[in-house]
Amino acid sequence: MKPISLRIPIDQTQAVSAILDAPADPACVYVFAHGAGAGMTHPFMQAVAGGLRERGVATLRYQFVYMERGSKAPDRPPLAHAAVRAAMLMASDLLPDIPLFAGGKSFGARMTSQALASEPVSPVRGLIFFGFPLHPAGAPSSTRAAHLADVLVPMLFLQGSKDKLAELQLLKPVVEQLGAEATLHVVDEADHSFHVPARSGRKDTAVMDELLDRALEWMKRNR
Numbered sequence: 001m002k003p004i005s006l007r008i009p010i011d012q013t014q015a016v017s018a019i020l021d022a023p024a025d026p027a028c029v030y031v032f033a034h035g036a037g038a039g040m041t042h043p044f045m046q047a048v049a050g051g052l053r054e055r056g057v058a059t060l061r062y063q064f065v066y067m068e069r070g071s072k073a074p075d076r077p078p079l080a081h082a083a084v085r086a087a088m089l090m091a092s093d094l095l096p097d098i099p100l101f102a103g104g105k106s107f108g109a110r111m112t113s114q115a116l117a118s119e120p121v122s123p124v125r126g127l128i129f130f131g132f133p134l135h136p137a138g139a140p141s142s143t144r145a146a147h148l149a150d151v152l153v154p155m156l157f158l159q160g161s162k163d164k165l166a167e168l169q170l171l172k173p174v175v176e177q178l179g180a181e182a183t184l185h186v187v188d189e190a191d192h193s194f195h196v197p198a199r200s201g202r203k204d205t206a207v208m209d210e211l212l213d214r215a216l217e218w219m220k221r222n223r
Contacts, residue, residue, distance in 0.1 A: 022058035029058040033108025039067040051212040060091040081115035092123040099223035103128035117150035126154040134166040160190030
């Protein structure tokens with residue numbers, strides 16, 4: 001199937017663009033929110049969607065309202081959360097009876113976890129975070145993780161060991177405190193964008209394969 005362009009209503013006056021990218025018989029569907037500085041067509045978003053499709057998983061990528069409008073200032077959490085929930089419900093309607101997972105890249109990961117912490121969405125089986133932004137760069141803290149204890153589904157944290165927005169000495173205790181429902185997978189030498197330096201002996205494409213293989217394994221275990 002070719003990717004399908006869609007519109008997701010957020011409320012009576014606002015809607016956002018979305019792309020459904022699905023194989024013929026998907027094993028799961030992943031609702032995928034973008035990061036703060038780039039929308040759903042960013043190469044990283046496209047690579048995840050294409051790689052998951054090759055692995056038998058559908059994705060629904062979507063814009064937040066500010067990105068749809070061309071603004072640089074991210075939406076306030078209530079509006080972002082509304083977009084997350086609307087995208088989840090559309091994915092459930094489009095692919096009923098297919099195990100549904102959600103998450104995102106950086107800002108999209110945090111908005112998704114906040115949305116589920118404040119108001120669970122019943123079709124969602126688990127959350128997958130591509131670079132959870134635990135704190136701003138240069139300001140180490142774990143306060144952004146406080147809401148994660150209220151998430152009632154399993155969570156997979158895919159993180160680079162050199163991620164300046166999630167220092168591992170802070171993130172590891174957070175994941176441990178969440179218990180068996182939280183899993184951390186660390187990509188050695190990768191930064192927040194999952195780029196690895198040449199000295200690592202690896203290429204970014206190999207890192208992407210690692211991320212997607214791990215995500216697929218985890219979804220199959222939790223569907």
